[in-house]
Amino acid sequence: MPLPGEPETVCFHPKRICWITVSLFVLFLAMYVMTVVGNFLIILLITLDSRLHMPMYFFLSVLSFVDICYTNSTVPQMLVHFLSAWKSIPFHSCVFQLYISLAMGGTEFFLLGAMAYDRYVAVCHPLHYTVIMHGGLCLGLAVGCVMAGFTNSVMQAVIIFQLPLCRNVINHFACEMLAVLRLACVDISFNKVMVAISGFLVIMLPCCMVLFSYSHIVAAILRIRSVQGRSKAFGTCASHLTVVSLCFGTAIFTYMRPVGASSAEQEKMVALFYAVVTPMLNPLIYSLRNKDVMSAFQRVLEKFVETKRKI
Structure with missing residues (x-):
């Protein structure tokens, strides 16, 4: 139910339906299907293949699940708006959309930090890897990442939607945090501070963990005398x-600058890249560059073909 004094609906800038919007609908629908199918396939392969029951692939399956949830929080509504005259x-x-997208985005940042720690242990302490990265620690890290993401989302959503909104037309394709703040008819200085604090905790802290881990990883790789060994470790x-660079780069560009430093159009392009392109690229990057995942896919496919032949 809408909060007292708030509009019952939130509208997006209307645009006429033409061949451009239809073309965009087809394009983003294809990207959406690739995102969902690709990430679901990653989860399925890791679940079915016992050779992938390792900490690295456990975190990868959680990342794929988070990407599916994040994409589903914004893209289906955007696709509907492509073919709707009244958006x-x-x-x-709108409240729920912002809440879920913030929660999933925050969870992904913390999860990438946990994955960086996993790679640090694998490269810098290979002999103790299975002892350090045991199942309990991996599960605890994953649960902690989810809790941290949802905690930040609850705080931001409560603070934002307590503001009185003078307008109900969002210059964005989704109920995004900065876009909703622009609808407020009161001073939002406090919210700007909260966005900065949230950005530091949710984006910069995991980013620092990634930088710390990879600085030690690079130092360890450079100490390897064999060229083949260095290539395998890298x-x-x-x-x-690659995934870390995409996710943190777009997020820092959007949220770690002053709210008025970028235009709404720039924010929409970056948010679109982060909501649609990055989740689609994640399974492609991890599968095409990972021999274990490709081998698992071939084994599952061969089993499926053999089962079909027997039937």
Whole structure:
């Protein structure tokens, strides 16, 4: 139910339906399907193949689940708006959308930090890897990442939606935090401070963990005398480092600058990249650059073909 004094619906800037919007609908629908299918396939392969029951792939399966949830919080509504003349969303749905997207985004940052620690242990302490990264620690880290993401989301959503909103037209494709703040008819200086604090805790702290881990990883790799050994050690981290660069780069560009430093159009482009492109690229990066995942896919496919033949 809408809060007292708030609009019952929140609208997005209307645009006429034309061949451009239809083309965009088809494009983003294809990307959405690739995102969901790709991440679901990663989860399925890790679940079915016992050779992938390792901490690194456990975190990867959690990351894929988070990407599916994040994409589903914004993209389906965006696809509906592509083919709608009147682009609106109920106020309570807007609150829920912002809450879930913030929670999933925060969870992903903390999860990438945990994955960086996993790679640090694997490269710098290979003999003690299975002892340090035991099942209890991995599960605890995953649960902690989820709790941290949802805690930040609750705090931000409560603070934002207590503000009186003078307008109900959002210049964005989703109920995004900075876009909703622009609807307030009161001073939002406190909210700007909270965005900065939240950005530091949710983005910069995991980023510092990643930088700390990879500084030690690079130092350890450089100490390896064999060129083949260095190449193999770097190969175990290359996929994760690529995903980290995409996620943290776009988030820092959006949220770690003053609220008025970027235009709404820039924020929409970055948010679109983070909501649609990055979750789609994650399974491609991890599968195409990972021999274990590709081998697991071939084994599962062969079993499926054999089962079909027997039937």
